[in-house]
Structures are given as C-alpha cells and as structure tokens.
Amino acid sequence: MGTFVVKGGHPLKGEITPQGAKNEALQVISAVLLTPKKVTISNIPNILDVMKLIQLLSKMGVAVAKVDESTYTFEAKNVNFDYLKTEDFRKEASSLRGSIMVVGPLLSRFGKGFMPRPGGDKIGRRRLDTHFIGFEKLGAKFNFDANESFFTVEAKELKGAYMLLDEASVTGTANIIMAATLAKGTTTIYNAACEPYVQQLCKMLNRMGAKISGVGSNLLTIEGVSELGGTEHRLLPDMIEIGSFIGLAAMTHSEITIKNVSYPDLGIIPDSFRRLGIKMELRGDDIYIPAQDHYEIDTFIDGSILTIADAPWPGLTPDLLSIFLVVATQAKGSVLIHQKMFESRLFFVDKLIDMGAQIILCDPHRATVIGHDNAIKLRPTVMSSPDIRAGVALLIAALSADGTSVIHNIDQIDRGYQNIDLRLNALGANISRGL
Numbered sequence: 001m002g003t004f005v006v007k008g009g010h011p012l013k014g015e016i017t018p019q020g021a022k023n024e025a026l027q028v029i030s031a032v033l034l035t036p037k038k039v040t041i042s043n044i045p046n047i048l049d050v051m052k053l054i055q056l057l058s059k060m061g062v063a064v065a066k067v068d069e070s071t072y073t074f075e076a077k078n079v080n081f082d083y084l085k086t087e088d089f090r091k092e093a094s095s096l097r098g099s100i101m102v103v104g105p106l107l108s109r110f111g112k113g114f115m116p117r118p119g120g121d122k123i124g125r126r127r128l129d130t131h132f133i134g135f136e137k138l139g140a141k142f143n144f145d146a147n148e149s150f151f152t153v154e155a156k157e158l159k160g161a162y163m164l165l166d167e168a169s170v171t172g173t174a175n176i177i178m179a180a181t182l183a184k185g186t187t188t189i190y191n192a193a194c195e196p197y198v199q200q201l202c203k204m205l206n207r208m209g210a211k212i213s214g215v216g217s218n219l220l221t222i223e224g225v226s227e228l229g230g231t232e233h234r235l236l237p238d239m240i241e242i243g244s245f246i247g248l249a250a251m252t253h254s255e256i257t258i259k260n261v262s263y264p265d266l267g268i269i270p271d272s273f274r275r276l277g278i279k280m281e282l283r284g285d286d287i288y289i290p291a292q293d294h295y296e297i298d299t300f301i302d303g304s305i306l307t308i309a310d311a312p313w314p315g316l317t318p319d320l321l322s323i324f325l326v327v328a329t330q331a332k333g334s335v336l337i338h339q340k341m342f343e344s345r346l347f348f349v350d351k352l353i354d355m356g357a358q359i360i361l362c363d364p365h366r367a368t369v370i371g372h373d374n375a376i377k378l379r380p381t382v383m384s385s386p387d388i389r390a391g392v393a394l395l396i397a398a399l400s401a402d403g404t405s406v407i408h409n410i411d412q413i414d415r416g417y418q419n420i421d422l423r424l425n426a427l428g429a430n431i432s433r434g435l
C-alpha cells in the first residue's frame with residue numbers, strides 16, 4: 001500500500017483537465033460483452049478499477065487492444081465460461097464494484113452469468129437486490145451461495161417485463177438495461193437511475209442497435225432486439241473529479257481553470273458548491289475558480305443552517321459529500337452534511353478533527369461542520385485513506401495544511417484518480433509518492 005507525502009500550505013495555479021469518468025467507464029466497458037463486433041471506447045482513465053475491469057474482460061476471452069493512451073477496442077466474439085469458474089475470476093471480480101455489471105450482458109447474450117460478491121468502497125451495506133430482482137423479472141433463475149458468496153443467474157430466454165425498482169440503483173439500472181436490450185419484447189423500468197453515465201450507456205447501446213427510449217428520465221422503455229453491433233464511444237469527463245478540483249481550489253486559495261467539464265452534465269454540483277460560497281465562472285465549457293481568501297456558507301431562506309445532502313440524480317451525488325465536508329471546514333458559517341445513502345462514509349472526519357477542524361459527527365450519516373473562515377489552518381498529520389473520496393478529501397486537507405502530512409493506503413485514491421500527484425504537482429503542489 002503506497003503513501004503520499006504532502007507538503008501543503010501554498011496555493012496552486014493553472015489549468016487541469018478532468019479524466020474520463022470512472023463510473024461511466026465501468027458501465028460501458030461491461031457493455032462490450034453484448035456484441036461480437038468491435039467497440040471502440042475513448043477517454044478511458046488509467047486508474048486501478050478501470051484497468052482491473054479491462055483485464056478481467058481480457059481474461060474472459062474478450063480481445064482488447066490499446067489504440068492510444070486512453071482509447072481501447074474490445075471484441076467479445078466469445079466468452080470463456082471456464083474462466084468464470086476459476087479462483088482467479090473470483091479474486092479479480094471481487095476486487096471492484098463495477099465488475100457486477102458484466103452479469104447483465106452475460107445473461108442476456110449467453111443465457112448465464114456468475115459473479116462473486118463484488119468489492120468497491122467499504123462505505124456501508126451495498127446490496128445487490130435491485131440487480132437480481134430485475135433479472136428475475138426478466139425471467140432469470142437466481143441463486144446466491146451464501147457460503148461461497150457467489151451469485152448465479154440463468155435463463156434460456158429473457159422476456160421483457162414491467163418493473164418498478166425498489167431503489168434507483170445506478171449499477172442496478174445499468175445491469176438491467178443491458179440485460180433487457182437482448183430480451184424478447186418490451187421492458188419498462190420505472191424508478192430507473194438517470195444520471196449522465198446511465199444516459200451515456202443508453203446512448204451507446206442505441207448506437208449499437210438497441211431501442212431504448214426515455215433516456216434521461218426515470219422511466220425507460222427498452223424494446224428487445226435480436227443482436228447488437230459495434231460502435232465508437234467517448235466517455236464524459238469525471239464529474240466527481242471536477243467537484244474534487246473545485247473543492248481543492250477553494251480550500252487552498254488557488255486560481256484554477258478546469259477544462260472541458262461538459263457543464264450541462266454536472267447537474268446540481270456547481271450550484272451546491274456556490275451555496276458554500278465558492279465563486280466560479282463558466283468560460284466556454286471550462287470552470288474558472290478565482291483565488292478566494294474567504295467563502296461564506298449560505299443559510300436557508302429562513303436563516304436556518306444549510307444542509308448538503310445526497311439524493312439520486314438529479315440530486316447531489318453521494319460521492320462528493322466528503323469533498324463538501326472538508327471544504328466547509330475552512331468556510332465562514334456552518335453546514336450539516338447529510339450522507340443519506342451510505343452509513344459508513346463519514347468516519348474519516350476523526351482525522352479532520354485531529355487536524356483541528358470543528359466537526360460534530362452527529363451519527364453515522366450526519367456531520368455538522370463549523371467553518372474556521374481560514375482564521376485557523378488545519379495542522380499537518382499522518383493519516384490513512386479509508387475510501388476513494390475520503391482519501392481525496394484528506395489529500396485536499398493535507399494540501400491546505402502548513403507543513404508535511406503523510407497519507408497511507410493511497411491505492412484507495414489511485415482506484416479513481418489518474419496520476420493525481422503528478423497532475424496536482426503540475427499546478428504547483430508538492431506531493432511525492434513513497435512505498
């Protein structure tokens with residue numbers, strides 16, 4: 001497990017381009033299993049989780065070729081189901097969350113899918129009921145071997161059905177959409193997740209010959225087709241990385257331009273940062289953040305303390321709440337951070353409290369932050385990254401603190417942020433990588 005040594009306390013300056021979106025990559029790369037034809041995907045980030053999924057597909061028998069630094073072609077002429085029974089498959093597939101999305105394509109194209117319990121951040125219970133109830137509605141038989149933690153689905157033929165999802169699960173919706181594209185008849189998914197990455201998946205599938213309507217809404221209609229063809233697809237910029245850079249700029253008083261953000265796909269994210277008092281300008285498709293010595297948290301209209309809470313899209317993504325929390329520690333005013341979706345994602349605040357932040361962890365879902373208005377800087381410290389987004393929140397804290405901090409377990413950060421040390425060093429940060 002690697003380490004970052006961070007010498008913080010000075011502003012950064014310059015331009016930064018966001019990587020391609022991690023969570024879109026995991027969806028659309030899984031979708032290549034739906035066709036024997038060539039699918040070309042560009043703007044793929046070179047990050048651990050995405051590389052693991054590509055390697056998994058390659059081991060499953062998909063022909064993968066790297067065209068350039070961020071473009072790959074995939075040809076899933078056949079899948080080696082023997083590999084799916086191996087210990088290696090169990091180990092590799094269970095090391096990331098996104099691997100669960102190979103099940104839908106396998107089930108619909110080959111009539112069977114297997115998966116060990118997938119990995120991903122340990123941020124609370126992460127159930128998969130939505131996925132498997134959806135497959136069952138399409139006619140699949142489902143089995144979960146609790147001793148082996150292994151899921152199996154099988155179906156001679158999938159048949160379109162109406163379903164109301166019990167929750168708007170992102171990966172669940174993607175999985176069911178992919179299964180339904182090759183099912184017989186029409187599938188209607190109500191309470192579907194509709195975030196831009198699910199929209200991107202649908203647009204890509206439609207270019208491959210699928211018939212999906214309602215894209216962008218929570219009511220999707222999918223008319224099954226008998227086969228899908230190849231296509232070319234470019235990933236959106238990563239909205240969580242963009243949000244992380246906005247938070248970083250504010251917290252370190254940096255003047256930063258974030259290039260080519262695909263602003264309409266950021267939804268409520270920019271306005272949510274504005275409610276913390278952070279100024280930014282949209283210049284073309286770039287976000288310009290001026291150096292700011294102070295930013296003041298808004299209150300609600302009645303004067304009560306602002307709440308920043310997550311909600312399914314078009315609400316605020318839960319993946320940015322750790323960033324909002326750390327940024328608030330140096331704001332003027334107070335905010336309640338309410339992480340509704342995950343129950344173990346706020347415990348990292350202990351580290352921020354060690355660094356001098358004023359935070360009350362009310363319960364596992366809620367933390368009240370009383371900002372220092374930059375009157376007291378955070379103190380450098382030694383810490384460990386518990387999950388991908390808390391890891392980046394701690395990195396932002398370390399960059400704002402005068403002196404040297406050490407962050408252990410940075411594999412968690414590398415899971416989702418490409419060369420973050422080098423890219424921030426290009427803006428004037430001082431981050432070095434140790435063993």
Ligand SMILES: CC(=O)N[C@H]1[C@@H](OP(=O)(O)OP(=O)(O)OC[C@H]2O[C@@H](n3ccc(=O)[nH]c3=O)[C@H](O)[C@@H]2O)O[C@H](CO)[C@@H](O)[C@@H]1O
Binds near residue numbers: 023124168312342
């Ligand atoms: C690989 C990938 O794409 N991971 C993302 C995906 O995970 P993933 O698809 O695993 O997350 P889900 O959308 O299934 O659910 C996330 C959590 O929110 C809860 N929940 C979800 C929907 C809802 O209406 N109510 C509710 O309470 C779930 O019970 C679960 O605890 O979406 C999450 C929610 O945006 C993000 O944090 C993850 O980064």
Ligand SMILES: C=C(OP(=O)(O)O)C(=O)O
Binds near residue numbers: 096098119319
């Ligand atoms: C929770 C996240 O990822 P995963 O679902 O892959 O664990 C995330 O990207 O913030």
